[in-house]
Amino acid sequence: MNTILECKNLYFSYSDNDNYALKNVNLSIKQGQKIALMGANGSGKSTFFLCCAGILNPCKGDLFFHNEKIKYDKKNLLNLRSKIGIVFQEPDNQLFCASVYEEISFGLLNLGFSEEETRLKVDNIIKTLNIQSFCEKPTHALSGGQKKQVAIADILVMSPEIIIFDEPAAALDPKHIKIVREIIDKLTENGLTVIMSTHDVDYAYEWADEIILFDNGEVIMQAKPIDIFTNNTVLDKTNLEKPTVIKLFESINDNKINYPKNLKELETYIKARLK
Amino acid sequence: MIIDKLSYNSKLRYENAEVKFAFAVITLLICVISRSAVIALIVLVVTGVLTIKSGVPVFRYLKFLSIPFAFLFLSTIAIIFDFKPFYITINKNVVFYALNLILTSLSAVSCLYFLAFTTTIMDILSVLKKLHCPKIILELMLLIYRFIFILLDTAYAISISQKARLGNINYKTSLKSFGMLGSSLMLKAIKRSQNVYIAMQARCYDDTINVLSSKKAKPKVKHIIMIALFDGFLLIFSIWSKFFL
Numbered sequence: 001m002n003t004i005l006e007c008k009n010l011y012f013s014y015s016d017n018d019n020y021a022l023k024n025v026n027l028s029i030k031q032g033q034k035i036a037l038m039g040a041n042g043s044g045k046s047t048f049f050l051c052c053a054g055i056l057n058p059c060k061g062d063l064f065f066h067n068e069k070i071k072y073d074k075k076n077l078l079n080l081r082s083k084i085g086i087v088f089q090e091p092d093n094q095l096f097c098a099s100v101y102e103e104i105s106f107g108l109l110n111l112g113f114s115e116e117e118t119r120l121k122v123d124n125i126i127k128t129l130n131i132q133s134f135c136e137k138p139t140h141a142l143s144g145g146q147k148k149q150v151a152i153a154d155i156l157v158m159s160p161e162i163i164i165f166d167e168p169a170a171a172l173d174p175k176h177i178k179i180v181r182e183i184i185d186k187l188t189e190n191g192l193t194v195i196m197s198t199h200d201v202d203y204a205y206e207w208a209d210e211i212i213l214f215d216n217g218e219v220i221m222q223a224k225p226i227d228i229f230t231n232n233t234v235l236d237k238t239n240l241e242k243p244t245v246i247k248l249f250e251s252i253n254d255n256k257i258n259y260p261k262n263l264k265e266l267e268t269y270i271k272a273r274l275k
Numbered sequence: 276m277i278i279d280k281l282s283y284n285s286k287l288r289y290e291n292a293e294v295k296f297a298f299a300v301i302t303l304l305i306c307v308i309s310r311s312a313v314i315a316l317i318v319l320v321v322t323g324v325l326t327i328k329s330g331v332p333v334f335r336y337l338k339f340l341s342i343p344f345a346f347l348f349l350s351t352i353a354i355i356f357d358f359k360p361f362y363i364t365i366n367k368n369v370v371f372y373a374l375n376l377i378l379t380s381l382s383a384v385s386c387l388y389f390l391a392f393t394t395t396i397m398d399i400l401s402v403l404k405k406l407h408c409p410k411i412i413l414e415l416m417l418l419i420y421r422f423i424f425i426l427l428d429t430a431y432a433i434s435i436s437q438k439a440r441l442g443n444i445n446y447k448t449s450l451k452s453f454g455m456l457g458s459s460l461m462l463k464a465i466k467r468s469q470n471v472y473i474a475m476q477a478r479c480y481d482d483t484i485n486v487l488s489s490k491k492a493k494p495k496v497k498h499i500i501m502i503a504l505f506d507g508f509l510l511i512f513s514i515w516s517k518f519f520l
Contacts, residue, residue, distance in 0.1 A: 050473065053477050055473055055476050055477060078479050078481070081476070081477055081478070081479045082479055085477070085478075086474075086477045088470075088474050088477075090470070092425055092467075093467065093470035093471055093473075093474050094471075094474040095421075096417075096418060096421050096422075096471050096474075096475065097417065097421065097486050098395075098396055098397045098400065098417055098420055098421060099395075099397045099488070099489070101487070101488065101489040102397065102486035102487060102488060102489075103486070105485075105486050105487035106475075106478055106480075106484070106485065106486050107478035107479060109485035109486065109487060110478060110479035110480060110481055110485060111479055115487060118487050119487065119490075122487070135489070136489060137283075138279070138283070138395070138396075138397070139421065140421065140424035140425070141283070154478065155478070158478065158479075
């Protein structure tokens with residue numbers, strides 16, 4: 001797989017002093033990968049996302065998109081933002097239009113699509129995400145889950161190569177968490193690179209190809225979920241717990257090899273042992 | 276925002292916005308220019324019936340009308356009464372003038388109520404856009420409309436949290452809580468506007484808000500004819516009453 005996004009010695013500070021929100025971040029993400037970013041609140045995940053979309057300009061270091069160094073001039077930034085979409089944690093910060101339809105059309109018109117093309121794409125995404133029932137509603141009259149679906153539609157309609165979800169399950173009820181996760185699954189099936197910040201260890205363990213752990217602005221580990229969640233040192237450092245599957249598996253198995261990926265696999269393992 | 280809810284639930288919501296806008300504005304202009312009590316009364320009744328028929332409860336509509344009425348009534352007192360050093364006089368002509376003023380103003384308000392209760396803000400904005408209203412004004416209207424609701428929600432949440440901690444136990448505490456609510460709302464509004472700007476930048480915002488409204492209903496010929504007949508009648512009647520009555 002080709003590397004789609006890469007950071008080399010990236011530093012970012014909100015103030016002019018050496019109090020860095022991102023410190024020496026080195027990581028690389030391959031095309032089509034499912035990446036979970038984990039770490040305590042304030043560890044730099046959201047700042048990293050804003051740097052990826054070129055909204056924040058790093059103090060030091062370089063960011064590469066498709067192995068090309070990101071340039072911070074207007075034309076290149078607009079091009080980058082059309083390729084890397086962010087679904088923000090708080091949908092109210094993202095939705096500013098009076099209606100859902102207007103909201104979804106905003107990004108496309110900024111990209112220079114004609115009115116007909118925009119209409120076609122907006123209608124398509126509304127159908128794909130099955131949000132016809134509230135597409136005529138004003139954005140303020142939507143529920144939290146519906147707002148999140150519209151926020152995803154906003155970004156998806158722009159056909160990005162990477163889609164970033166900043167805590168997509170935050171403040172959602174189980175039904176809407178399921179809907180959002182189904183959308184994410186569809187995206188990854190279609191080969192889109194998805195980067196997501198989450199505190200849900202169970203979901204990250206099952207879903208992600210790789211997990212990147214942030215602590216105090218630094219990347220302390222980038223590895224497969226199993227390697228992260230069996231490393232007690234990094235888990236303690238980032239205040240993370242082991243996923244339920246691993247906890248259960250470790251409590252009934254002393255070998256600690258061939259960890260199950262999800263509850264289904266654990267169930268099969270237990271049934272086999274019981275026989 | 277009750278007006279917003281009413282406009283979304285209106286039976287006339289899906290009728291062509293331009294037709295409704297034209298009806299409201301032309302009727303309002305005729306009403307204001309003619310200054311005729313009869314025309315004002317006709318407009319008041321017709322727009323009132325249309326608004327109520329569109330789904331606004333009668334009591335609620337009258338309540339909404341009572342707001343400008345109270346204001347107009349108090350304002351016209353100063354016109355009706357002539358305060359002299361030792362006595363107060365009242366003139367029959369002035370009373371009629373005041374009544375005419377109240378009726379004209381109320382009917383003008385009822386035209387705007389008709390528009391507000393039957394047309395969503397998005398539709399009104401799209402009509403204004405077609406009328407080449409300056410883009411900056413439309414963008415401001417759009418953002419203000421969106422953020423009124425967010426600020427109201429935030430203010431409500433803060434006020435509930437203050438109440439939960441006895442923030443309104445007495446007059447002095449209430450005043451202090453209200454002040455704190457205002458300042459906190461201000462800070463939150465600034466923070467939120469920064470976040471919105473970031474989110475807009477992430478979607479390639481380039482200093483102009485470009486959005487597309489969903490496809491609207493086409494104007495019905497029947498409605499256009501009815502509006503033309505009604506406004507034509509008002510116009511002819513106002514000219515006739517001006518010169519022949």
